Amino acid sequence: MSISVADFPQVWQKPSFEELLASLQLLRTDPPIWNSSTSRKIILETYQNTTQFRREVSAYLSSIIKSNLGWIQDDDEKEALWDEASRRFSERCGRACMGEITRSWPFESQAASPFELIIREPSIIGDCLGLKTWGSSYLLAQSLDQIARNSLSHLLDPGRSNPSLDVLELGSGTGLLGMAAAAIWETNVVLSDLPSIMPNLAHNIDVNRSTIETLGGTVDSGALTWGSDDGNAEQFDGKNQFKIILVADPLYDDEHPELLSSAIHAHLMADKDARVVIMAPRRDLTTKKLVERFLSTVARGDLGLAVLEEHVLVGEDDWDEDGGNSEVECWWAILGSKSL
Template identity: 25%
Template structure:
């Protein structure tokens, strides 16, 4: 899928999309028809920009573009708290097409109803793409536990597109988010009772791990507040040292952290160093994944991917 079409799927703000080169108008119209049910206003704004570009270049314009724009003239922007279905490209391989995950979320809500999990954060997309595309990460035959799954992007991506992952356990401490996951699973044709997937509530520091043979822990954007870091590190610490009722110790953890506050990140790395001092793990920051499929808004802070390997 070309870059422009991928940006449309991921609802890149229209002002940020750079249109250039040859344009497959029929293909773009097909994508917009699918998005229209969720955000007609976005489709209208994109079509206006596309038609302006084509007219400025004296390109021949498909009459169906004008007809579609006419149909959408009355479309209004979504309310800030409205939900829509956003598509995320998690695998892009030449000749094989893009592999997408669909998520119902409230993309304009930073925090609501006591949680930040109503929208998909950039670090979740980054970690999903890293786990599926990097040759530095081997999850073959692994049972993977996701902490703070939120809208479910990472767990669904692994469950659907990682051919050799043994099982994925999606967990979150918010029961409301857990209750919302079946809808997103249905959007992606993932059976709720899939033997490759398990969804459950997990409150850090109180609930035990959902399986006795977890091999790998993954999490994204769970380091946003220093007040929760002790509980987070305790889960990882115990999973690598003394899993209650566990037959297997976790060997690796991948934590994607957005650097929004330097003090918070410093607190996080201080806890990581304590684990190293205790000879529990060695930690490192993985090299960034180079892939044009990743798009972030202007001003998005640095995203660091931490790898903890049990000693």
């Protein structure tokens, strides 16, 4: 049934709090669960066109926000109405302010039954890159089964539980890669990111925990700031305790090569079998140079990390300026110590 704001109680009629609140809730646009292959452009267009009478809805919301609602005596009720109307506005304001997105990401593995991970990406405010699911994380996650059988066969036994092997993901973001590793590798994975990213990461872990545990994996998480010991979770008090470190799309700022290198040297086990699995999109000359700087920096120190193997895959990012998908070349490599 179509919704027409002409049938809603109007401000000039001085409706009750309950009537206005009910009307605002009818205009709510809950985010659906999108397929992983759906481009952000389509998602954005859907958000912008879900309401048949968009201009009328905007005018209706504006009338409530601008009104002092003088006939409503309770100040808390007024605030509730203004907040609700503002949320309805934000749901219709395009990529930067649109409501949260939830997408399902399918996986297939020779060792496990097909499964899906449900990932929430909150409404984007500012440039919080850790709240977006980047194409490289899914591309690397889809390669985890093959990596286990080839590059990490000395550590992982595909198809069997690997409970004693702790894996750390650095810069987990929305958690897609780390949770996929826990499920596919049937092992424990610790997901980490900045404190501001952790609430959404914790939410995604809770949503997918039963799926991961059914497949034989477990997931833990904690705040971890690269290059700093302040505010980090207790599980990172010990150093060099992880035999595998995972990281996807970590290099997009001038400081990142050194910071990522310091985090790897702090947490990778000093063992000849320990490995780093890294994927970095080479979007432009700048990102290519960041990869080169990282390799140069991570090679220094007692671990003496070097590239044991490297590959290139082509994937898609869906965060270009027009909301569409863009093809991106993704370099990925296995790093290990040549000095131990």
